[in-house]
Amino acid sequence: MIQLQNFVGGQLLPPRAGRYLPLIEPATGQPFAQVPDSDAADVDAAVRAAEAALPAWRARPAEERGRLLVRLAELIEQHLDRLAQAESQDNGKPLSLARTLDIPRAASNFAFFGTAAPHFATEAHVQEGVALNYTVRHPLGVVACISPWNLPLYLFSWKIAPALAVGCCVVAKPSEITPYTAFLLSELVQQAGFPAGVLNIVHGTGPGVGQALVEHPGIRAISFTGGTKTGELIARTAAPRFKKLSLELGGKNPNLIFADCDLAAAVQTSIRSSFANQGQICLCGSRILVERSLYEPFKTEFVAQVQALTVGDPLDEATRQGALVSEAHLQKVLGYIELAHQEGGRLLAGGQRVRVPGRCAEGYFLQPTVFEGLAPDCRVNQEEIFGPVVTLTPFDTEDEALRWANGTEYGLSATIWTRDLTRAHRLGQQLRAGVVWVNTWLHRDLRTPFGGMKNSGVGREGGLEALRFFTEAQNVCIKL
Numbered sequence: 001m002i003q004l005q006n007f008v009g010g011q012l013l014p015p016r017a018g019r020y021l022p023l024i025e026p027a028t029g030q031p032f033a034q035v036p037d038s039d040a041a042d043v044d045a046a047v048r049a050a051e052a053a054l055p056a057w058r059a060r061p062a063e064e065r066g067r068l069l070v071r072l073a074e075l076i077e078q079h080l081d082r083l084a085q086a087e088s089q090d091n092g093k094p095l096s097l098a099r100t101l102d103i104p105r106a107a108s109n110f111a112f113f114g115t116a117a118p119h120f121a122t123e124a125h126v127q128e129g130v131a132l133n134y135t136v137r138h139p140l141g142v143v144a145c146i147s148p149w150n151l152p153l154y155l156f157s158w159k160i161a162p163a164l165a166v167g168c169c170v171v172a173k174p175s176e177i178t179p180y181t182a183f184l185l186s187e188l189v190q191q192a193g194f195p196a197g198v199l200n201i202v203h204g205t206g207p208g209v210g211q212a213l214v215e216h217p218g219i220r221a222i223s224f225t226g227g228t229k230t231g232e233l234i235a236r237t238a239a240p241r242f243k244k245l246s247l248e249l250g251g252k253n254p255n256l257i258f259a260d261c262d263l264a265a266a267v268q269t270s271i272r273s274s275f276a277n278q279g280q281i282c283l284c285g286s287r288i289l290v291e292r293s294l295y296e297p298f299k300t301e302f303v304a305q306v307q308a309l310t311v312g313d314p315l316d317e318a319t320r321q322g323a324l325v326s327e328a329h330l331q332k333v334l335g336y337i338e339l340a341h342q343e344g345g346r347l348l349a350g351g352q353r354v355r356v357p358g359r360c361a362e363g364y365f366l367q368p369t370v371f372e373g374l375a376p377d378c379r380v381n382q383e384e385i386f387g388p389v390v391t392l393t394p395f396d397t398e399d400e401a402l403r404w405a406n407g408t409e410y411g412l413s414a415t416i417w418t419r420d421l422t423r424a425h426r427l428g429q430q431l432r433a434g435v436v437w438v439n440t441w442l443h444r445d446l447r448t449p450f451g452g453m454k455n456s457g458v459g460r461e462g463g464l465e466a467l468r469f470f471t472e473a474q475n476v477c478i479k480l
């Protein structure tokens with residue numbers, strides 16, 4: 001059985017207490033590896049290694065730091081198949097998705113911030129004839145990056161890359177449920193030639209490693225993606241310690257379909273925005289609001305395409321829906337399906353666990369599921385399910401659609417389908433969502449600000465926002 005190791009001070013090391021947790025393959029329900037169950041002592045060793053590496057790393061020219069990040073991106077591309085297989089085995093997602101989305105994006109994250117590093121400029125403010133102010137952006141120091149299980153290497157690298165680019169050293173914790181590609185990344189970081197201690201990876205649970213990282217006095221900032229409740233706990237721990245926070249949290253995203261849209265495109269993309277990665281992306285559009293005159297045609301076509309989605313072995317090229325990440329998560333999602341029935345929903349598609357014959361007989365598979373007839377304020381339409389379950393609701397006016405779209409505690413993303421660009425602009429700016437897509441979904445430009453309003457988070461990632469997050473501005477004022 002594969003035994004993963006921590007990556008501390010440039011070395012692959014076992015956890016100090018020698019404890020491991022089993023890693024389960026979601027598609028088979030069987031253990032296939034062991035992950036360190038590290039603790040505060042491992043975290044402390046990693047922070048010390050990062051502190052030791054910091055003076056030389058921050059003093060390196062940005063071009064050199066950038067070159068190492070680009071080299072790492074190239075190595076990820078060279079190991080695409082190996083990494084995609086590991087991601088699929090660890091998470092249950094279709095291998096085809098890992099190969100075309102997760103791993104290429106991880107490479108892009110390092111390449112993007114590697115090439116951005118030398119372009120990260122600063123401001124000057126001139127008071128004519130009186131004074132010149134210039135702003136210096138110092139790297140914050142040693143920072144923590146804590147990432148979830150849904151897009152493992154994709155989100156892990158999205159946090160680490162900008163931190164390293166600006167000259168911070170990192171202690172990173174991947175999800176204990178999907179740590180495999182982070183472990184493989186340690187080996188590539190060694191190969192790329194990063195100095196020891198610049199990036200450290202400590203595996204373990206949220207309470208065991210995550211909490212210790214957030215509490216550690218050597219950590220100056222925490223970049224976190226995960227559930228809103230965990231974000232709240234991290235904020236409560238970090239606030240009295242005056243640590244900088246970037247929190248990317250949950251979503252309950254509306255997908256607004258207007259009667260004048262391109263129906264075929266809206267249906268096709270809504271299938272993806274509902275069920276990509278088994279609905280386990282914080283940006284998935286789980287509340288589909290359809291203008292009443294288009295409701296029946298949309299429903300008919302949407303449900304037909306949902307029923308055609310192949311649920312099966314993630315290794316099979318024909319599979320569109322792989323396994324959910326764990327038995328516990330499957331049970332949580334099944335609980336919401338039961339709740340939807342209790343709340344008066346009419347089941348249009350799915351709703352059942354799937355038993356895939358052969359090696360996947362014990363896997364965590366679920367039919368993609370669609371309900372209608374649920375009130376906008378019911379729990380199923382308010383709480384993040386984070387699985388392949390969506391609701392369809394007709395609306396009569398733009399105001400009604402907007403009210404329902406904005407009517408949750410979340411504000412991460414929203415999608416609008418219309419050919420009326422005036423409406424798209426009008427509505428886009430009234431939607432309380434950090435990311436608004438018009439006639440598309442998950443179209444990403446890494447330069448743009450990314451993050452949520454309301455309970456979907458604090459701060460923005462991406463582009464300059466991420467580079468600024470990992471730095472501290474200092475003003476120098478010179479009297480002229």
Ligand SMILES: NC(=O)C1=CN([C@@H]2O[C@H](COP(=O)(O)OP(=O)(O)OC[C@H]3O[C@@H](n4cnc5c(N)ncnc54)[C@H](O)[C@@H]3O)[C@@H](O)[C@H]2O)C=CC1
Pocket residue numbers: 146147148149150173174175176204205206207209210211214225226227228230231233234248249250251281282329332384385386
């Ligand atoms: N990207 C997103 O928006 C995600 C949302 N979720 C939502 O959260 C729900 C719960 O999923 P979980 O796996 O429990 O997510 P989680 O939020 O607990 O896990 C995310 C990361 O935070 C770490 N963590 C947990 N407790 C921590 C603590 N006290 N201090 C520091 N780090 C900590 C975990 O070990 C993991 O690395 C899901 O059902 C889903 O609704 C989960 C994962 C990703």
Ligand SMILES: O=C(O)/C=C/C=C(\O)C(=O)O
Pocket residue numbers: 148150151155158225226248280281282283444450
């Ligand atoms: O940055 C992106 O493209 C996607 C981010 C997705 C998440 O943060 C998530 O699903 O948690």
